[in-house]
Amino acid sequence: MKPLITFDDIGIEFDGRALLSHIQIKIHEGEIVTLIGPNGSGKSTLIRILLGLQIPTSGEVVYHGKTRIGYMPQKLHIDPTLPLSVTDFLSLVRKVDKHQIPEVLAKVGIEKLAKKQVHFLSGGETQRVLLARALLNRPNLLVLDEPVQGVDVNGQVELYNLISSIRDELQCGVLMVSHDLHLVMAKTDTVVCINQHVCCSGTPQHVTGHPAYQALFGIPGAAESIAIYSHHHDHVHDENGEVLAADDIVPHKHGTSCQHS
Numbered sequence: 001m002k003p004l005i006t007f008d009d010i011g012i013e014f015d016g017r018a019l020l021s022h023i024q025i026k027i028h029e030g031e032i033v034t035l036i037g038p039n040g041s042g043k044s045t046l047i048r049i050l051l052g053l054q055i056p057t058s059g060e061v062v063y064h065g066k067t068r069i070g071y072m073p074q075k076l077h078i079d080p081t082l083p084l085s086v087t088d089f090l091s092l093v094r095k096v097d098k099h100q101i102p103e104v105l106a107k108v109g110i111e112k113l114a115k116k117q118v119h120f121l122s123g124g125e126t127q128r129v130l131l132a133r134a135l136l137n138r139p140n141l142l143v144l145d146e147p148v149q150g151v152d153v154n155g156q157v158e159l160y161n162l163i164s165s166i167r168d169e170l171q172c173g174v175l176m177v178s179h180d181l182h183l184v185m186a187k188t189d190t191v192v193c194i195n196q197h198v199c200c201s202g203t204p205q206h207v208t209g210h211p212a213y214q215a216l217f218g219i220p221g222a223a224e225s226i227a228i229y230s231h232h233h234d235h236v237h238d239e240n241g242e243v244l245a246a247d248d249i250v251p252h253k254h255g256t257s258c259q260h261s
Ligand SMILES: Nc1ncnc2c1ncn2[C@@H]1O[C@H](COP(=O)(O)OP(=O)(O)OP(=O)(O)O)[C@@H](O)[C@H]1O
Pocket: 014, 015, 019, 037, 038, 039, 040, 041, 042, 043, 044, 045, 046
């Protein structure tokens, strides 16, 4: 598979503190890469760096050839007093060829909503409109920041299936942020877990093949709430997110104040 972009040793600091360090990720044509990580771990910042909206403190994004990015943000922000149909909304995209609009609406399965006001759309319909917008101008890299936000579980599965079939059809690369590895797993080629640095990465099978992960996913009902970031790490972070050297890891000593058994 041909590489599309590489995050090459990306680092970024805010207020003198490292948020991301030495991030190395390559995305290929036809590959779905899912970024997971705790809240505030820098997933959206990494996407902002890719979009050129944030300058990294170190490293660079390498674009291998011509990259046309289609971006789907987390949420749709539109003035609720503004009457705007789905077609009007998609027409606002810069340099859009309006003839493409019915085509992208059909691709995401909402051609019937072309004239509907965007404020009256359901959560799932809104996400499909945002996906349709990302597909305008024929991208070869789709960047999706939490594409299933505000959608019920069945709708989430449908959206992941749709993203996967779009990838199959367009052979584009896909980089998406997800909070739910459990649902997205079947539709992902590569999972990258970031928490300041790349903690672990590989196929979902590789990540979920770990005994600690399997133990958590094996408990019905527990998976959704606790298993998302539960894979094994070969290192320990301190309270600032820094990786501790082996010598600095102090084993826990039980005492009278312990609240556990
Ligand atoms: N321009 C900025 N200046 C200062 N701090 C920033 C800036 N941009 C992001 N941050 C901080 O960086 C941290 C990471 O934010 P980011 O949105 O990238 O995390 P995330 O992993 O996408 O989180 P979530 O899962 O909650 O969406 C946050 O604490 C945020 O406040």
